[in-house]
Amino acid sequence: MDERIILRNTDDPLNASIAGYMAHGGYKALEQAVGELTPRDIIDEIKSSGLRGRGGAGFPTGMKWQFASLDPKFPKYLVCNADEGEPGTFKDRPILEHNPHLLIEGMIISAYALQSTRGYIYLRGEYPHAKRVLERAIEEALASGYLGNDILSKHFRFNLTVHSGAGAYICGEETALLDSLEGRRGLPRLKPPFPVNSGLWGKPTIVNNVETFANIPYIVSQGAKAYASIGVKDCPGPKLFSVSGRVNKPGVYELPMGISLREIIYTHCGGIKGGGSLKGVIPGGISTPIIAPENIDCPMDFVHLPKYGSMLGSGAVMVFDDTVCIVRVYERAMKFFEHESCGKCTPCREGTAWMRAILGRIERGDASERDLETLQDVAENVTGKTFCPLGDGAAGVLLAAMKTYREEFEYHIKNKRCKVQ
Amino acid sequence: MPQVTTERLKILRGKIYELMELYPSYQAALLPSFFVAEEIFGFISPEAIGEISNVTGVPAAEIRGVASFYAMYKTKPMGRHIIQLCTNVSCMIEGAYDLVEYLKEKYGLTPGGTTPDGRFSLVIMECIGACGTAPAMILDTDSYENLTKDRLDTLLESYK
Amino acid sequence: MIKITIDGIEVQTDREITILEAAKQVGIEIPTLCTFKNLSPSGSCRMCLVEIERLSRPQTACTVKITDGMVVRTNSEAIMRARKAVLEFLLINHPLDCPVCDKAGECILQDLSAKYGAAAGRFKEGKRTNPVSFEDPVIVRDMQRCILCTRCVRTCDDLQGAFAISVINRGSHSLIEPFSGGRFDCEYCGNCLSACPVGAITSKLHRHTYRPWYIERQVETICGHCGVGCTLTLQMRENTIIRVIPDFEKGLNSGMLCVMGRFGYDYTEHEERLRSPLIRKDGELVPVSWEEAVEFTAWRLKELVKKYGGGAVAGIASGRCTNEDNYMLQKLIRYVLGSNNIDSAARLFYRPAVSYLERMFGQGITANLIPGIANSDGVFVAGGDPTTINPVLGIAVRSVWKKGGKVFVVGKSGGLRSNIKHELNHAEGAGALVLTWILAKVYEKKNFISENSIIDKKLSALKVPDMDMLVRVGVSPEALQYTADELVRLKNPVVIIGPETVLYGNGSKNLFLLGALNYVLNGRLFVLMDEPNTQGCLDMGCSPGVLVGGRPVELETFGHKMENTAGMKTPEGTGLNLFEMINGANSGSIKAMFVMGENPVFNIPDKKKVESALQKLEFLAVSDIFLTETASLADVVFPASAWSEKDGTYTNLERRLQRLRKGTMSSRGRADWKILADICKALGMKESYTDVKSVWDEISRISSVHSGVRYESLIGRGGIWPYGGEPLRGIEGDFEVEGLEDMPELPGFAQSGRVILKEDKSLIHSSSLSRYSPALMGVASEPLLMINPVTAQSLGLSDNERVVITSDKGTAVAILRADRGMPEGVAALSNTFKDNGFRSIVGYTIDPTLKSLNITDRVVTIERAKQL
């Protein structure tokens, strides 16, 4: 029996088809929801389950739904954030490729609860295979009467379209995603108004991550209580961790919230590759601050990680051992942020480019002590002053790395070469 | 490179009309239309921009602004096959930049460039969601992971 | 009531404003870059960061709305550091080329850097390089200097509605593109230029020729190009205009201008300006003194009146001259020389249209406010493109669409193309057919009960075409149905009427249909007006049948009023209209003519006929600023002062009275009113005038609608109709609609190989005047023949070819331009360029009902021009 909830049955190649999915009991939760529950019941259930969004910010999902359902405007749009752009993150991909009907079922239940008739899956352009899988799954669901204009003969209407992104990390940010879905440049919008009140085409819009939706069928079928018993208080449920870098068994793991970083690395991922020693771990994708080896007992959830100066983010664990140069990592990371900055606000647009340039010189051994000071100062000038969290994150993670690994930066400057090579 | 013909523009137009059905605003059909234009013409040609503008009513300047925002769109002609190689942190520490070097040495391919025979273009990607099986690339529309130089050679062999 | 504290100062307000606005109220200045008048806040430059108590991060004052109890700090150390940081970020890639930058001295980045910036830079990396472009005729772009505040893009999209520019690329590679480039819809309004806070977008006209501190004087005046009457500021040094800028606080245009207004001022300094009065001696026009010209004119006029009677004299007034000029001309013609023969080019369209509508509904029916259009929920346009004839009115129409309202255009949609849902473009001549169907449907759906039995009876008499007929003239049933359905729903509609409703036949019927549609919809009417003072020209009595104040001659009380107040006796009869004057000259009944600021030879069709008529006159006097086609036939030519050299008043199409102010004096011309007053005086007139105000004072004493309007009070937004007196409502009696009960005929299609020619109004040019503007000629230097691409193809012609257009009346040469907006079988040519004007190669008849221009002989052949 598969203990997993989200990645349940993903070893079965047939699970991606509706027949396979139904053979494992799929779409039961939807029938139950539509047959026995009112939209209100479902929202209450999600609220009491304590489910937090899995996209990075950990916002309580039930609360978001309630805001949207209280807004009197119609139509309401339901959007699945499948942009998964955060470097290090590949946790939504197994759902999209191997368990597409779980996502679709989760979205249909959500649509029913939110009285939404139109949904879009904003899928990152870098997942062409997932696009094919999802489109086929949607067709199957339509043919089986789970999608369409009269779902389960209950006069409930919901249609779903896959919308491909085209290589813009910022479009993972929900308001930029909405602009992008509307066919514009993906620039973050001013908040308020929030998407729940004024999202796609000015209508109430609920944006949730793939993994968030994938939790819904379980909560509906097994109840909020059963769900809340998994993981930790204030942050319950199973969580997908995508582990990459210098571990023996990288991959996506479904584990309860609150599990320690140490357990993930050593128990589940088979420890450090090549037997080297651990140098640091990024716990939630490149935009979350790095954690030093002495802190790897931290519980991995939205509540505890901030106490260790970091964040759960997308749960993308990136493991570095002593063969990895931290300066090089952050130079590359800053290149990413520069490339992905949307260009709307000054500090991020100019700051990321500037920081990348200084980091490049440090990495090449072409910098002075003064440059390190300037870098620190520029990063501080960006922090807290950008329009959206992208630029803020870029500066924040650099500052954290410079604090913990300062000698490595200094080594580059003094010796004009890397410490590890 | 497929030529721009009225026939092909007509196909594009038909597809755009279909796409416009999927959204409450015509402009929302832009991003998917660009993919269709690439499929038909190999890149988003000026003629395609004109046609998309005519059908959706979105001004050409805006269309250019939108298309140029997204890294994956091809706004100039490219090789027959496109190697989209990830070099982000997880791929980098597993040797992605060695592969970049290798492509340059062996195939004369530089980032953003095309081989002289027009067979391959190389695009450096940010994370493509294959960090657990790094280094990785997308070749046209297929993903390949755990790359090595040898594997790269064999793979490229099979793309004519 | 919301109460907040900013830097310890309490601010109270009952409106939900932003912190920025609240701070401004108490005089606290928060620096901004991306915020700009009339644009919604963007929050992107991050210059305006402030601290709010209990919030951990600084917030942008431009976007955050105040809430009760908020405590804000704008001057803490952290905020000063943040400002310095933003400026440093902006400067790292900004060239430090202030000494050669046209913006220096009025650059916000420069000013803020001086105030909050760091003393020295720390940026060691190479600066990003972005393109500098001189491609555009009037605009220079240096994207190296751009700070990406996007004020220009937002202005172009949200206010101008042209969508010609966009940010391309992203992140630190973002730049603003592309303005021109042919396929993009830049209208060269230059409004982006006012929006740019730095030197990234500047005017090419005065590039490197000035610094803001060179400007010695500036004067607020009214644009002289079209009937909107935008307020603008002339900035001058010595005797030349350095530039024209809009004023965001004054005028109906709220800081917006069009290409003509912003760039087309330079014709006033053209070297071909007339410099001295001329008299024809031995067949040649030779310079003479002012005294000689005035005396000679007075003598000739007196002589001819004595010989042939007052009725042998005629005057042509001008919509480009001020009210005072026009008043003085009618004073000369009517009261000094005793002739009622006075008319103007308003005769061609504007006057008949407005009078007809006034006949239906009463005086002032078209006097509605342009800014009010933006509050409407739907606009119906027929007969012309407001975005080219009256551009700033056109952008008000676009703003209706922007706010979710509906726009309908019967005919070519032109500059409103992206604002309409369906085209209602029809085959040439089928306008009445389309309008009839729409009116009938709306009338039926609205279940309209009229209080006007005359209109009601006519509405019931209409014969409605069936859908089949409409399809045959190229209109889709879907478009028609949509139009009718949506029109009925409108709560606050606007109907805009352009010249084509009258110029190509069916005039009275089209006007009736549109007037009735507006009546049934309970909308507001606007009649497009291409010259700045056509309305004023009518108000001054420069039209047969109309006295000063726009009151009809047939109401005797007004004739008496003239006599009682001014001791002026109105001559008997109605007088001849413009066409009758031409005919009169031809037949010999008109012997003398005074033409003021008008060019009938070029502006009335059938050039040969008009020319030969004027040549038959015994005496022709012309006052103008250039030696036009007409002036070169004259016996006396007076050099007049141009728009920027004049004081006086204009009345725009809303009937807003506004003050024109003198800026430069680059010619030795004199104001028309002054020239005329001198002639009147030489002919024995008692009154003498010291300045333009004294002329206005007389007008306000005599004119029953302008009574009591003081010249000095016409500042700011001007005088708004009705001014003093009451307008006339409901003139008694029936009016005629030609062909009302006929089923409109299906238009005849031109035989193959021949094309129907129409007049094109280019956005860039204002009639033939702007051919003297180097700036506007730089944007559009050649006559273009706009033609449907399919038609062009069937003629074997392609884009950008030089073609010869031949009609029964003449030929013109133009560059062919394929335009999908033109219906098949139709081409359009402007009436701007010397020797190649539209009107010179067509003929005309007079509309029997409206007495307006009815352009004929429009069937032409188009051939490739022979290589030179």
Ligand SMILES: Cc1cc2nc3c(=O)[nH]c(=O)nc-3n(C[C@H](O)[C@H](O)[C@H](O)COP(=O)(O)O)c2cc1C
């Ligand atoms: C720069 C940036 C990138 C983001 N990228 C993603 C992403 O790729 N996928 C995602 O689900 N959420 C992403 N988010 C979070 C979304 O804005 C949003 O919070 C999330 O989609 C909400 O879904 P949830 O409540 O289910 O987590 C991103 C946020 C930021 C600021």
Ligand code: SF4
């Ligand atoms: S921080 Fe600013 S520039 Fe960066 S992505 Fe967000 S809005 Fe765009």
Ligand code: FES
């Ligand atoms: S003025 Fe507030 S962010 Fe630019």
